[in-house]
Amino acid sequence: MIESQHPQGEPADGVTLMPQSIETFYEVMRRQGITRRSFLKYCSLTAAALGLGPTFAPRIAHAMETKERTPVIWVHGLECTCCSESFIRSAHPLVKDVVLSMISLDYDDTLMAAAGHQAEAALEETIQKYKGKYILAVEGNPPLNEDGMFCIVGGKPFLDQLKHAAKDAAAVIAWGSCASWGCVQAARPNPTQAVPIHKVITDKPIIKVPGCPPIAEVMTGVITYMLTFGRLPELDRQGRPKMFYSQRIHDKCYRRPHFDAGQFVEQWDDESARKGYCLYKVGCKGPTTYNACSTVRWNEGTSFPIQAGHGCIGCSEDGFWDKGSFYDRLTNIPQFGIEKNADEIGMAVAGGVGAAVAAHAAVSAVKRAQHKGDQE
Amino acid sequence: METIKKRKQTAVYVYEAPLRLWHWVTVLSVIVLCVTGYFIGSPLPTMPGEAIDNYLMGYIRFAHFTAGYIAAIGFLGRIYWAFAGNSHARELFMPKLFSRKWWGEVWHEVRWYLFLEKTPKKYIGHNPLGQMAMFFFFVLGMIFMIITGFALYSEGLGQGSWADTMFGWVIPMMGQSQDVHTWHHLGMWYLIIFIMLHVYVAIREDIMSRQSLISTMVGGWRMFKDDRPD
Numbered sequence: 139m140i141e142s143q144h145p146q147g148e149p150a151d152g153v154t155l156m157p158q159s160i161e162t163f164y165e166v167m168r169r170q171g172i173t174r175r176s177f178l179k180y181c182s183l184t185a186a187a188l189g190l191g192p193t194f195a196p197r198i199a200h201a202m203e204t205k206e207r208t209p210v211i212w213v214h215g216l217e218c219t220c221c222s223e224s225f226i227r228s229a230h231p232l233v234k235d236v237v238l239s240m241i242s243l244d245y246d247d248t249l250m251a252a253a254g255h256q257a258e259a260a261l262e263e264t265i266q267k268y269k270g271k272y273i274l275a276v277e278g279n280p281p282l283n284e285d286g287m288f289c290i291v292g293g294k295p296f297l298d299q300l301k302h303a304a305k306d307a308a309a310v311i312a313w314g315s316c317a318s319w320g321c322v323q324a325a326r327p328n329p330t331q332a333v334p335i336h337k338v339i340t341d342k343p344i345i346k347v348p349g350c351p352p353i354a355e356v357m358t359g360v361i362t363y364m365l366t367f368g369r370l371p372e373l374d375r376q377g378r379p380k381m382f383y384s385q386r387i388h389d390k391c392y393r394r395p396h397f398d399a400g401q402f403v404e405q406w407d408d409e410s411a412r413k414g415y416c417l418y419k420v421g422c423k424g425p426t427t428y429n430a431c432s433t434v435r436w437n438e439g440t441s442f443p444i445q446a447g448h449g450c451i452g453c454s455e456d457g458f459w460d461k462g463s464f465y466d467r468l469t470n471i472p473q474f475g476i477e478k479n480a481d482e483i484g485m486a487v488a489g490g491v492g493a494a495v496a497a498h499a500a501v502s503a504v505k506r507a508q509h510k511g512d513q514e
Numbered sequence: 515m516e517t518i519k520k521r522k523q524t525a526v527y528v529y530e531a532p533l534r535l536w537h538w539v540t541v542l543s544v545i546v547l548c549v550t551g552y553f554i555g556s557p558l559p560t561m562p563g564e565a566i567d568n569y570l571m572g573y574i575r576f577a578h579f580t581a582g583y584i585a586a587i588g589f590l591g592r593i594y595w596a597f598a599g600n601s602h603a604r605e606l607f608m609p610k611l612f613s614r615k616w617w618g619e620v621w622h623e624v625r626w627y628l629f630l631e632k633t634p635k636k637y638i639g640h641n642p643l644g645q646m647a648m649f650f651f652f653v654l655g656m657i658f659m660i661i662t663g664f665a666l667y668s669e670g671l672g673q674g675s676w677a678d679t680m681f682g683w684v685i686p687m688m689g690q691s692q693d694v695h696t697w698h699h700l701g702m703w704y705l706i707i708f709i710m711l712h713v714y715v716a717i718r719e720d721i722m723s724r725q726s727l728i729s730t731m732v733g734g735w736r737m738f739k740d741d742r743p744d
Contacts, residue, residue: 374673375682375686385672386691395565395566398565398569399565399566399567399568399570399572400557400558400571401565401568402560415560426691426692426695427691428691452692455690457689461693467556468556468696468699469693471700479696480696480699480700480702480703481556481703483700484702487703487707488703488707488710491710495710495711498714499714501629
């Protein structure tokens with residue numbers, strides 16, 4: 139189905155004359171049977187989702203009516219496909235349909251109809267045809283150990299495919315925690331030496347959309363923004379779009395009043411758990427996790443982990459698998475052999491120092507008593 | 515030792531008023547910081563009643579942030595005083611790590627604490643070992659806590675805030691927010707150990723050395739107990 143959307147009769151070196159034959163977003167939508175009314179509603183919704191004012195809705199509409207679709211190559215490294223699964227479940231059905239069709243998804247080995255050599259040919263064709271124009275979306279990450287042999291795509295290491303596809307990309311999207319940080323396959327001891335894509339792609343802007351998986355509306359929101367405005371969304375220090383990752387789960391959590399009040403779930407089956415108090419003491423990572431779960435929520439805004447009564451596990455944070463238990467407030471420090479948290483280590487050392495001080499004081503007192511009268 | 519260098523005066527004005535004020539303000543704020551910081555990491559048992567009637571965590575965090583501001587601003591003031599104050603105000607920041615004589619006196623002081631020297635040396639300011647502990651435990655510890663502390667504080671103020679601009683870089687440098695919390699926590703124990711040693715040594719030296727310690731930080735005058743040479 140994706141194959142059929144290829145514009146026909148493009149010159150092979152069509153870099154300068156961006157295809158007039160490619161449809162605009164609006165045309166694609168209309169062709170898909172979406173009414174103008176629904177289209178305008180979608181524009182307003184997108185403006186709201188991106189945190190833009192109502193005046194931006196007509197601008198989005200205008201852009202969509204006049205701009206050509208952008209080709210996207212979606213490659214898969216070491217991953218579990220949870221990002222794709224999340225993406226195709228984007229809440230507003232329009233968003234899913236529209237984004238999937240409007241981004242001219244020229245290569246996605248999981249979603250595309252073609253397979254084998256055909257699929258690889260589609261990838262090559264897109265890279266050649268839209269040199270420097272396409273967006274590369276990466277799900278998963280490359281393992282570096284054994285020359286990348288732990289992840290093979292089309293008979294070659296994924297590492298090679300990734301580098302090849304990234305070379306002529308306009309921008310790169312790192313889907314999920316795998317591509318952004320490394321995630322589970324990069325957790326200790328990381329036998330395959332899986333690395334986040336920014337370790338391999340160093341010369342292209344990378345938009346990190348972390349999460350395991352990222353929220354569907356966040357994924358479509360990021361793509362829509364890029365296609366509509368023709369530029370990258372504003373990124374934070376670590377390369378995440380500010381519109382979705384500038385605040386912690388904790389900052390917008392509906393249980394926050396219980397945190398401020400000092401009302402916590404102490405045990406999973408206690409009265410506080412039934413009352414829906416703050417999950418801080420049972421290890422909720424909301425206070426250290428940057429994501430939009432507490433505002434956008436999941437599955438058409440139905441719920442999110444904390445609302446379901448379980449703490450946040452911090453899945454959009456760097457190295458969240460290696461920060462000790464999901465159910466401890468204080469992080470374990472594995473460097474101390476048996477895992478201890480900062481308090482246990484601190485108290486042990488302070489206890490030792492205290493004992494040493496007491497012993498030293500005792501010896502000092504004895505010495506002083508012995509030499510009484512020596513001085514002066 | 516052979517040079518007959520008799521002390522004419524038995525009291526020297528060492529710590530000027532702003533410095534003493536800073537010391538005790540820092541003492542109070544660090545105590546508040548340690549207690550509230552501990553309870554931020556391991557909160558008190560759940561408060562009964564409705565959320566609207568309680569604000570315990572809010573108050574604890576408020577106290578922590580306020581004390582943090584006071585300690586940090588005090589520390590900046592202390593740096594200023596190193597320039598404005600007398601020569602003893604500079605000792606904290608400049609251990610003479612490249613002076614052979616200084617290291618010799620560090621060794622002498624270590625031997626004194628190991629009960630191998632009968633008499634300690636006289637010092638108007640810090641003894642070299644104390645100066646070293648001050649610098650590595652206290653000065654570096656405080657700088658670390660101020661930087662990590664305001665990095666964590668910036669998370670609440672939000673991106674683009676002054677704290678984020680100045681200290682936000684610490685978070686990705688250490689990994690993620692959770693790591694900064696852990697390091698900040700370890701930093702607290704580092705300072706607690708410093709406080710234990712500092713208080714013990716101050717009391718011990720006040721009794722056993724040849725000069726006053728505790729009263730000096732109250733009144734500013736260093737009293738010497740004998741007139742023998744240094």
